[in-house]
Amino acid sequence: MSGNNYTVTCNHCKTVNTVRGKAMTLAMTCSGCGYYFRLGSWNDAASVSFITKEEPAIPVGAKGRFDGVIYEVMGFVVKQETKYHYSWREYLLFNPYEGYAFLSEYNGHWNFIWPIEENPRPIGGLRDYEVDYDELQYRIFQKYNATVQYARGEFFFDVVDMTDATFNREYIAPPFLLAVEESSDSVLWCKGEYCTRKEIAAAFNIPVSKLPGKKGRGYTQPMSTSFKDESLITLSLFLLIVVALAQIILSHSLEETVVFNGDFDQKAMNDQKMLVSNSFDVNGSMGNLQFELYAPLTNDWFYADFSLISETTGVEYNFSKDIEYYSGIEDGESWSEGSTKGTALISQIPGGRYHVNIYPEFSTSYQTFSMKVTRNVSMFFNFWITILLLMIFPIYYFIRKRMVEVNRWSESDYSPYYSE
Template identity: 35%
Template sequence: MSITGIFTCPECQRAINAKNAPTNVIVCSHCFAPLKKAAGALNERINLLITNDTSSPIQIGTRGVWKRKSFEIIGRVQCFYEDALFNNWTMLLDDGDIMMLVEGYGQFAVYEKIALEIAVSFAMVARMEYGSDSIELNNNKKYLLEREGFCKIIKIEGEAWLFDEDGVFNSLELANEDGDRIALIGSKKNTDYSSFRIHYQSFADFRFQQLRNQSIDTVTKEIACKKCSATNRLYSWPFTRSYSCDACGACYEIKNGDSDLLRVTMKSDRQPVIPLQSTGTIRGVEYRLVGFAEKEDEEGYSWREYTLFSPVQGYAFLSEFNGHWIFLKETADAPVLFKAKDIDFYFSGKIFRPYNRYRYSLVYAQGEFPEKIFDNDQTHCVEYIYPPEIWVREMHSEGISWYHGTHLSGKELRTAFPGISLPYTIGVGAVQSAGNVGSTVLKRSMLGILALFLLLFFITMAFNRNQVVYDNFITLPDSTNLPMLVTQKFKLDKWRSNLEFDISAPVRNNWFEVGITLVNADNGTEYSIEKGVEKYSGYEDGESWSEGSDQDDAILHSIPAGNYFLEIQPARGDATVDSFSLRVTYDVPMWRNFFMFVIFALLPVVGIFFRGAYLESVRWQNSPFT
């Protein structure tokens, strides 16, 4: 629990509660005067704007958990960057420390103040080129500049920690190849700056309590069109950076909080398959469809993008090409690419391969968007895939943005937006699962099946008797017609089992055959089989050769229990075969069964594997990286 102290507001002289925390500014809860706060006292008023924006799910009093430490939100600094808006919430941890929870666009990160091991010039870092220049900051590790933001205005609420009183600062975000991210916040003109380690964490992992109730049906801004006077209702304000008029198609950009009418007008000649303002739940999050755009690359390939908005999870995008859908979200905790941008990279235990690179331009847009979509600045993109996942790297004027996406099936989409009619699919999608199952899963499944069948086979082998019921060496007479031999009766007492006959005869360039009839002495049922052995050898063209064998075996299977005897009828090529031996074993294991069942069990896996290989080859036909 935080310790609360009572202070007197120097402006209105009324008592206000303040936490015993290392914050440096507080807004009087009575007169709303922003006041400087030093250790144990409130000082003079400072010139800062106050925010009462309710677009965030977080509010003062929200509690959560970070790194097993509970915290309470006690204040906010709302930062208005040139192209973005972020809330820097003041976290008061239970141990009395404060940290900054930076939130916006559905992304959440804790900023932990650190001291850099190597002093670097802020201005020098700010001059670095995004995505290519790097600098050593900590632990002999090089850091790449990923993004830069210029904050023009700040507004405060509650009790906060300000690193810059005038609210004008630059924020530089750097990352090393281990994914360690550092933010430098300062001014290009001054040498002083603050450095923070950025800890991205998902909304769910914070286990927030006492959040502000948010609804996707809340109209957060109503703006009259400057051209046709129609009222446009925006749902993702204050994050909206551009929008078009629903009535006349006039296009607007948001500049300093005001709508700036652009020259371009969008004719509503395209119909999105999911109507604007539709609401639906995708992967557990309820979204409103606030924007629709069509884009095309330099080669004329066009695709459609649907902008979704959730007050809690921010923006998400549905991208459709050739009837294949990808669900994307901008993700800050993304890969860091130092070297060439067109080679594979390893991230989250997966190897992503470059699949496509292009510059796109806008063909059509309708609705509201988190970026200045009408700028049409030919954004450069590279796509990396590990189906069904994709990372899209976009290079903007403010830095690098990464979007993480996954393939979305038509079924998922129809469930989210019932009643929609989806376009037919053509070919294989960029991240459509090839066979739905990865090769790792297939390999593990095959090994698992082999192990299971072996185990079961060995268990059943333990029940096999391997009981010899007849074993004899028989000398054959010289006569042409060999007599039939009849054995003594023997009892087979298992419900059903088999008999294995091992036959051997001294055949040399000759053959021997035996016809065996197993007769059930109780009911006369007969089971018969014939088996022969033959062996030939010789010397031809300077080489010895031989073929065949003087022994073989045969099986009578599924023999019911009962009293049996054997009728054995031998036959031979000539009288040089003067004997043979026969051994009959009851209830033997049959490895043939094992192999046959394993082959049948693995057939679907083999089918999936070949289908996947075929789909992969079709997928990569669309890629310039093949």
């Protein structure tokens, strides 16, 4: 190798390369032949000729803005994990005042990564499983060794030898990650944060279509929600309490009143095959009416159509009811099914004077029944329907979140959702 602080001549093809990183650059690839070599210790044994070639989605030399800081892409590498042989891409970024950082891309998912000075604190003394940093708990996602499959550009360290010599661990607390590279003589901790393809494209002012398409879920990709789990739980509990209090207040404010109670017999049926109740008054502007029927049946049935008729307006409210009750003894054990009672509820009945026309069908065994009509009965059915509707979204959200997490951890050997 020959040259000065700003240029270096490749000993392999004699191309003169401009060194953009100047004294900070310790290794680079030749712009002519693509050979990787270390500056200051050039020899053929130290150079690497990569068999595979890959074009970076973000060109070396491009500049992008992250959190108001402009970084330049100094180098690009393709790394491969040694056990499962999956590959990902890393971009070395540099700013003269902020130092260096990295962009990591795997299956179209991006993480912006920067070195940190503090070492995260192991939780429970087990650094291999969980660590604490900035009041967040990170769980181990993967441990691996890797090799460099391809490199282009300049590096402030021997990226090939360093990658071969380091053991890596990555911990996640989406959208954040912690990564540690550990060798026999050094330990480097970094923190990362998930970036969308749109954010990367905007940072470098390039079309989104130029970036690799997303596949699956990124291991630090957050769920796309505008709220936190704690906020959803707090809001849901608040709404449940409000609905419960409203039900209690409504139940206490309504006064249940029996407005009719009478017995009926088939013998009283007129020529129109109907029974007519006595008239009764319903108080209040608007409320419900509950009809309770009782037929003294044994192994028999009773059916009737009912018409509640307003004597003031002539409006009719119709319903029907079927009552069956059967019982017996079989194999020495008694059994029964059905009931001798039935209930019907009509909502939104205005106050006024009413009577009921009844069109019954009797069996040959029983010809009597009774009916009680009650005004302003507490309607817990609506209460439980409201509770169910309020719970649909939280239940859906947490089921979906679990499915997302199961999918996220499917590529990890340390998934909390799968036992060995």
